[in-house]
Amino acid sequence: MAGATGIYCLITGATRGLGESLAHAFWDAGANLALVARRRDCLEQLVANLGNRSKQEVITLAADLADLDAADKIVSLVREKFPRLSALVNNAAMQGPIGPLWENDWEEWLKTIRVDLLSPVALCRAVSPWMIEQGGGSIINLSGGGATSPRANFSAYATAKTGLVRFSETIADELRPYNVRVNCIAPGAMNTAMLNQVLERGAAATGQKEYAHAVKVRQRGGASMQRVAQLCLFLVSDAARGISGKLISAVWDPISSLPKHLDELSSSDIYTLRRIVPKDRGKTWGSEQ
Numbered sequence: 001m002a003g004a005t006g007i008y009c010l011i012t013g014a015t016r017g018l019g020e021s022l023a024h025a026f027w028d029a030g031a032n033l034a035l036v037a038r039r040r041d042c043l044e045q046l047v048a049n050l051g052n053r054s055k056q057e058v059i060t061l062a063a064d065l066a067d068l069d070a071a072d073k074i075v076s077l078v079r080e081k082f083p084r085l086s087a088l089v090n091n092a093a094m095q096g097p098i099g100p101l102w103e104n105d106w107e108e109w110l111k112t113i114r115v116d117l118l119s120p121v122a123l124c125r126a127v128s129p130w131m132i133e134q135g136g137g138s139i140i141n142l143s144g145g146g147a148t149s150p151r152a153n154f155s156a157y158a159t160a161k162t163g164l165v166r167f168s169e170t171i172a173d174e175l176r177p178y179n180v181r182v183n184c185i186a187p188g189a190m191n192t193a194m195l196n197q198v199l200e201r202g203a204a205a206t207g208q209k210e211y212a213h214a215v216k217v218r219q220r221g222g223a224s225m226q227r228v229a230q231l232c233l234f235l236v237s238d239a240a241r242g243i244s245g246k247l248i249s250a251v252w253d254p255i256s257s258l259p260k261h262l263d264e265l266s267s268s269d270i271y272t273l274r275r276i277v278p279k280d281r282g283k284t285w286g287s288e289q
Contacts, residue, residue: 007029007236011023019037019092020046031087035047035059039062059078065119087138094111116161117160131178131180143187144186147184176244182244187225188250189223
């Protein structure tokens with residue numbers, strides 16, 4: 001996968017799970033990093049683990065993304081330190097309440113929407129003028145389970161992630177004239193703290209199907225975080241120019257061959273949310289004409 005030398009990248013949720021893998025992958029590829037997480041001590045430990053490189057810079061920002069004012073503060077601080085921003089990776093997320101909607105803690109439900117949807121939106125809003133000024137950039141929003149099909153007992157998470165995908169498709173069109181790309185990645189089920197929450201709550205709260213899937217993921221090790229990182233590096237590289245407004249699966253989609261299909265990707269609804277009508281399933285009914 002292409003290197004990231006000269007790239008300045010902002011990554012949220014950087015100290016655990018996928019975020020930590022992303023930080024290491026971008027750092028190893030030569031990128032300069034602005035890393036965001038809630039805990040200062042975890043950020044300091046991550047930086048220590050990255051190791052020193054004389055030609056790269058890393059800055060850290062401790063922030064709670066449930067606070068919607070955090071986005072403007074983060075971007076303002078990064079602008080003071082970095083000459084430009086090549087990429088924003090909105091990775092931070094929370095699982096939110098598990099179980100039927102009417103049994104969910106309402107404050108936790110709303111907090112999940114703030115962290116998983118409104119915070120990425122706010123960060124996109126804050127970095128867009130900067131990227132427009134500099135003549136381009138790349139935004140990557142991490143999607144998740146429930147974005148493309150119903151996910152019972154995880155209504156806050158699924159609602160936020162679905163909204164994030166459609167939001168990304170929408171602003172991709174708005175930012176296209178300015179050479180700013182916006183894409184979503186579906187990382188697949190990974191062996192993370194979120195998976196632990198599903199296993200801890202059990203089938204009674206999560207549903208038998210969800211719980212059985214979590215058990216299988218735990219047994220098999222989960223989706224590759226390294227593959228997600230490779231996809232992120234690709235999407236911020238020059239090789240991905242022309243790819244915008246897409247939801248790409250790190251598990252199922254042919255990452256290495258995507259550059260061969262730039263024309264088809266840019267001119268179709270491949271890798272997007274869409275409405276399925278009867279004729280898409282070979283049915284002859286469904287039209288009044």
